[in-house]
Amino acid sequence: MSDWSKVTRPIPVPDEWTKPFWAAAKRHSLEMQRCQSCGHFQHPPYATCTQCIGVDLKFEPVRGQGKIYAYTIMYHTGDKRFASAVPYASIIVELDDAPGAFMAGNLLGAEYTEAKVGRRVEVIFEKLNDDITLPQFKLAGE
Numbered sequence: 278m279s280d281w282s283k284v285t286r287p288i289p290v291p292d293e294w295t296k297p298f299w300a301a302a303k304r305h306s307l308e309m310q311r312c313q314s315c316g317h318f319q320h321p322p323y324a325t326c327t328q329c330i331g332v333d334l335k336f337e338p339v340r341g342q343g344k345i346y347a348y349t350i351m352y353h354t355g356d357k358r359f360a361s362a363v364p365y366a367s368i369i370v371e372l373d374d375a376p377g378a379f380m381a382g383n384l385l386g387a388e389y390t391e392a393k394v395g396r397r398v399e400v401i402f403e404k405l406n407d408d409i410t411l412p413q414f415k416l417a418g419e
C-alpha cells in the first residue's frame with residue numbers, strides 16, 4: 278500500500294473563490310458551490326455558474342459519499358515529493374449530493390488496484406497544516 282506518511286504535499290493557496298471550500302474542509306465539512314438560480318453544483322468554484330452564468334453562488338454542505346467517475350494510476354515520480362506513495366490512485370469523484378461537480382483526490386487506505394470506475398467512496402479529511410485540511414477519499418464502508 279502507498280506510504281503517504283513520507284509525502285510532503287504541496288499546500289493549496291485559497292483564493293477569493295475557493296476560500297469557503299477550504300474553511301469548510303478545515304471544519305471537516307464538505308461544502309460545494311451551488312448556483313442559487315438554476316441549482317447547478319460546480320467544482321472547483323468559479324466566479325459565475327458554468328450552466329447559466331448566474332452570479333448568485335453559495336456554498337452548501339453535502340454528504341461526502343459518491344462514486345469514482347475516473348481514475349489514473351501514478352507510477353512515475355515526476356514530482357519527487359510523492360515518491361514514497363508511488364504507485365497510487367488519483368481519482369475523480371462525483372458526489373451523490375452534488376451531481377455535475379467533480380472532485381479530485383487520492384484513494385487512501387487501499388491498494389491502488391482498488392480504484393475502479395463506479396466504486397463507492399467517501400470523503401475523509403487530511404490535515405496538512407493549521408490552515409489547510411485536504412478532502413481525500415477512502416473506499417465506502419471501510
Ligand SMILES: [Zn+2]
Nearest residue numbers: 312315326329
Ligand atoms: Zn446556474
